[in-house]
Amino acid sequence: MITPVAIERPALRGPVPLSHLLVRSCLRPGDTAIDATCGNGYDTLFLAESVGPDGQVWGFDIQQQAITETERRVTEAGLSARVSLIHDGHQNLLRHVTAPVQTVLFNLGYLPGGDRSIITRPDTTTPAMDQSLALLAPTGVLAITIYPGHSGGSDEQQTVERWANVLKPRHYHSWRMAQNNVAADAPYLLFVQKVA
Numbered sequence: 216m217i218t219p220v221a222i223e224r225p226a227l228r229g230p231v232p233l234s235h236l237l238v239r240s241c242l243r244p245g246d247t248a249i250d251a252t253c254g255n256g257y258d259t260l261f262l263a264e265s266v267g268p269d270g271q272v273w274g275f276d277i278q279q280q281a282i283t284e285t286e287r288r289v290t291e292a293g294l295s296a297r298v299s300l301i302h303d304g305h306q307n308l309l310r311h312v313t314a315p316v317q318t319v320l321f322n323l324g325y326l327p328g329g330d331r332s333i334i335t336r337p338d339t340t341t342p343a344m345d346q347s348l349a350l351l352a353p354t355g356v357l358a359i360t361i362y363p364g365h366s367g368g369s370d371e372q373q374t375v376e377r378w379a380n381v382l383k384p385r386h387y388h389s390w391r392m393a394q395n396n397v398a399a400d401a402p403y404l405l406f407v408q409k410v411a
């Protein structure tokens with residue numbers, strides 16, 4: 216007789232669960248991952264669970280409120296030992312983290328429940344994405360959730376799309392994943408894998 220195994224079945228409501236599904240399949244215990252935009256800490260917690268006790272997660276945010284909330288969330292989950300939170304912009308990734316990194320997550324836009332005028336911006340997102348590629352191990356992945364709908368979101372969308380479109384296919388698999396049956400300015404996912 217086959218014993219049924221409880222397998223979590225994700226609800227693919229929006230790009231964030233899709234990014235988690237893909238990232239989870241790419242991470243291994245002991246890996247290093249970066250949450251480039253901690254916000255309320257949900258992505259940092261997801262990465263901390265995915266890398267296991269021997270893994271390491273680096274989390275960045277420019278807002279102290281986000282760092283504090285993320286710290287609270289990972290501490291409550293008992294995972295703070297594997298998480299290093301940095302109150303600094305992701306455009307300074309290389310000042311804090313050394314290669315190799317298996318995953319970098321970006322969840323762009325503003326802090327939900329926070330100040331909506333503090334948003335990720337193309338002039339800092341672009342160097343952060345470049346630095347992420349420099350840190351990625353072969354087969355490592357970069358997952359970027361884009362929110363075109365808010366003020367400033369469309370400019371950032373165009374910049375990030377241009378950046379992703381010119382990545383050399385010899386070096387990177389660059390994907391765009393958008394849900395069909397939603398508004399045209401709904402959030403969606405860009406996913407980049409460094410070739411082995």
Ligand SMILES: C[S@@+](CC[C@H](N)C(=O)[O-])C[C@H]1O[C@@H](n2cnc3c(N)ncnc32)[C@H](O)[C@@H]1O
Pocket residue numbers: 251252253254255256257258259275276277278281303304305306322323324325326327333334335336339340
């Ligand atoms: C959509 S929220 C992130 C959501 C988050 N990942 C979560 O799980 O709740 C975007 C975050 O990016 C942060 N941010 C904006 N510019 C940044 C920068 N240059 N470097 C790092 N974080 C930045 C904002 O402060 C905000 O908290």
